[in-house]
Every structure is written in structure tokens, then in C-alpha cells.
Amino acid sequence: MVTYPKFEDISSVACVGVGTIGGGWAAYFLSRGLSVRAWDPSPDAEAKLRRLIDAAWPALTALGLAENASRDNFTVHADLNEAVRGVGFVQESAPENLELKQDLLARIAEAVSPEVVIGSSTSGYGMTEMAQKAEDPSRLVVGHPFNPPYLIPLVEVVGGLQTDPQATSWASGWYEFIGKSVITMDREVPGFIANRLQEALWREALHMVDNGEATVEQIDLAITDGPGLRWPLQGPMLTFHLAGGEGGMAHMLDHFGPSLKSPWTRLDAPELTATLRQDVIDGCDDEAAGRSFGELIAQRDAAIIAVRQVVETIRSPQGVQAK
């Protein structure tokens, strides 16, 4: 049985592939005080990575650097085996090409010590199919970030059928240890969670443009000046919990349940069974975590006001300019 490393013992990590996503990960790891060993087949990898880190550094500084963080604490290696040597964790961020990822993950798994976990930034493939060429797929885990990975906290973690469940929970713990918001999924679902939600909205938007029902600008305005203002603090479920008034999600489902039959999107809704109804209500109660209706409303309103003020400052001609 493998003993995975203690999080606090890890001082260096490898980034395999340093495009927008991999480079963003590298910047994030550096900001946490880690040293980064990078590999990328592109001939100007080092210059590109340097630019990505420099671009991300002001944001990372604003959010707070670890004490020993340095933007220069990285090396770029021509040889993959050399890049992953001695590291405590590997983040793979190669282009979204199944065969390429299969080969690369097999090579990485072979090159690192048997207690090193390898996270893949894939936004769509499941680890079961990506791990197919690896001799030992037990430490291969999806760790799906959001662009830009140095600013968006979310990481979705899910193992494949051959992944050691201990490696999956180690990966979740590790991402949390370095300050990420982690969702650990029990099983592989195409698109994971955030991309499924985002993709449903995106496809509905494409249909609307396709049918002349809305323009691109109207779609964006509908979100930025509408529900998008509520979502950074309270997600869509808790938002609807509040829409139900004092009666919460139960009232909301009983009152607006019939609208699930309305043609308000091209996506058919599931049957609102008693079980589904109860699951959604219980989930909202868990999330409210004892906060009263009044407290949730006060937090929502405070967030909307502050977010509107932030956005207005940035939109104004006197607002933030590009460096």
C-alpha cells in the first residue's frame, strides 16, 4: 500500500504543458511558495511561461502571496523525465487531444516515484479513457481548473475506474491545501459539473442567436446585469431558495414547479418527483447552514451592491486599464 506524501513536505511540483492553463497553474504554484519544474514541447516555452507568470503576478500579489513565493522559482526542461524528477505532484495541462494525453500520462506515471499523484487539467475526458496506456494508472486523477487557474478557485477532482480512491482524496486534499475550492465527484460525468451547467447556458444562448431571438450583446447583458450579479456569492440553487421567500426552496418548487413544463428553454426538465423535490430542499437547507432568511437576504444584497460597485468602477473610463 502506497503512502502518499504529506502536503507540507512538498516543495516542488511539475507542470507538464505550459500554455494558458498550464502556465496559469505554474504561476499559482509559485504564488504558494512552491518551486515549479516545467516541460513543454514548444521551442519558446521558457519565454512564453515567463510572460504568463509576469502577467499573472500582479493579480496573485493582490490576492496575497505565500511568504517565500518567488516568480523566478521555476525551471524549464527539455526532457520530460528530468522535469518530473523529485517533485511531489504533477499537473498535466497538454492540449485537449485524447491520444496525446494518453501517451503523456503513461510517460509521466512511469517517470515519477510511486507515491506521486498526477492531476490532469482536461476539461472533458474522463480519467478511465485517458489512463488506458498507463502501466500503473492508480495515481492518475482529473484536477480540472477554470480559466484563469490563478484566479478562479474551482478545481473539480474525479478519478477513473482504475484510480486508487486514496489518490483521488489525496488530490482533493492537496488542492485544498494550496487554497483551491474543490469539488470531489464520486464518478465520471462528461463535462464534470461546472462545465455541464455552463454548457447548458451556452447552448441555449447559441440557439437564441441562431433563431434571431437575442443578440450576443443582449445575452451578455442579460447575465451581467441580471442573475450574474447574484451568483458569485449564492449559486443558482440558493438563489432560488431565496426566491421562495420565507418558505424557501419548498415554496419555490411548489409554486414554480409547473414552469418546468413551460418552453422557457430548449432543455426538457426532469420530472419533479417527491424524491427530487426533497433532495433539492434538503440541499438548500444544508447550504443555508442555519442562516435565517433575513441573514441570507442581507448577505445577498450586500454582495450585489459591492459587486455592482466593483463592476461600475472597472467599466468606467477612469477604471482599470491594461498594463
Next chain:
Amino acid sequence: MVTYPKFEDISSVACVGVGTIGGGWAAYFLSRGLSVRAWDPSPDAEAKLRRLIDAAWPALTALGLAENASRDNFTVHADLNEAVRGVGFVQESAPENLELKQDLLARIAEAVSPEVVIGSSTSGYGMTEMAQKAEDPSRLVVGHPFNPPYLIPLVEVVGGLQTDPQATSWASGWYEFIGKSVITMDREVPGFIANRLQEALWREALHMVDNGEATVEQIDLAITDGPGLRWPLQGPMLTFHLAGGEGGMAHMLDHFGPSLKSPWTRLDAPELTATLRQDVIDGCDDEAAGRSFGELIAQRDAAIIAVRQVVETIRSPQGVQAK
């Protein structure tokens, strides 16, 4: 031909129905320095409205009141005809019941002067069906707000088949005049725009809960700590424009277009025809309005940092408490 009132000549408006939405509208109108005449069949309408206005007032004060704004500048009337007497605009926010709205809108249209426009807060019905009982449906327009109407700027405006197009554009101008973000739709679409997008995401979320693919809390975390952080400043379309890197939406569509065939949501995507592709690309270019890739990225990053800081303050135990 009707001459609609000048916006600056309007000093009083009527709110028909003062539940959560209508009461929120009343608070908003008061904050703009208008006087409000309210009608609601509920016996404790006045006390309820007073509570709603008092609850909204701190937020409205934080966002900035008009010079002559007063939270006491309202009257509640037992008689509908009396409530709408002499006002320059009527906002109807009755419960979401078609027959009830048809009757009420017919009565309002008959009671007001022929140059007064009537906006309906309906979140789902089209004005063509809601106006069926009105003798003169020409000034009946949908003006769909988002909860809470005193904080979320979005109002979706769309007329019915019998609405005077001048009344529709007057309504859009009026909502803009009082500080709202307005989307004027060319034709009736069930769910308008924002609710279609929101509903697609909500239905996908319900399917995921129904199938045990995600919990309520995971769904909310996926949005609040993921794409939801990007959407208050840049909507889903402009977000993907940036995901395309320097190549923008064109590169994004060519690169990720095939993922429209992936089972990343239960909603089938439209065919990515050359026309659709071009419409989306052109829309993003219009929206970027000359801002460079670097400028857009800098604005996005500044917004995400500031929004994260806002949210963290509110979430922390020292953060905002309910009043």
C-alpha cells in the same frame, strides 16, 4: 396619434400589486425621487409595503438616492381607479396567474389616461395573451425585472402583437431614464432572454441532482467559485471570446466547436453553421468595442479579484450581518 409623456415630467407612478416584486419596484421608484401610489388586495398591504421599503432602503442609499427621494413618499389605495389616477406610469406586479393578469391589465388600461404606458412584471407570459381582455391594448408592455428589483438593474422589455411599437420604445426609454439596464426584444419569446439562460442551467442542475451526479451544494460551489466569478463583468459570450486567446471567439468556435457534439449537457446544441459562427464572432467584436485582448483580460482579472474579495468579506464570520 398618442403623445407619450416626457420622462422628466413624470413625478408619480402606480404600483399595482406590492408583494416582493411590486414592493421592490415601489422602493426603487421612491429612491429615484418619484411618488408611488400603490394598490394591492391584501388587507395588510400598507404594513407589508412599509416593511419592504424599509428593508430595501439601506441598499438603495448605498447605491445613491435621487436628491428628493423619500421613503415615505407613497400612498396605498383601496380602489384601483384611485391608485392609478394622475400617474405617469403603471407597473403591474400581480401574482403569476394569466386570468388574473388579463383582468387586471384590462382594468388598468381603462382607468388611466390614453398616454400612460403600463409595464407588467410577468416572468413568463407574453403580452399578446395577457392583453386579450383589454379594450385598448396599445400601451401594455412587458417590463420584466429581476429579484430584487431595487438591486438588479436588468429589465426586459417586449410588446405584444397589439402593442403600439412607440409604447414599447417609450417603456425602454423610461426604464433607462430611471437607471435600469434595458434589453428591448423584437418579439415575444417564452422566458424572454435571461430566464431562458437561467432556466437551462437550472434544469441541467435538477437533472444532475435527480441522477446523483452532483449535490445541491456542489452545483452552487461550481458556479460561485467557478464561472460565476467571471459573469458580473463579462457575460458568457465575452468570456468565451477571451477563452479563445488572441484569436478570440473565432478561434474558440473553431477549436471547441466539436465539443458542441459532446454530451456535456442534456441540451443539444444547434448546428454551428457559417452564419451562426459569424453572428457570434461579430457580436463579440461589437461588444469588445475596440478594447484589446490585453485590456479585456486586465478588466476581467481586476473584476475577479475585487469580486472574490467582496465575497470573502461577506462570507467571513466578521462579515455583514442581518439587520
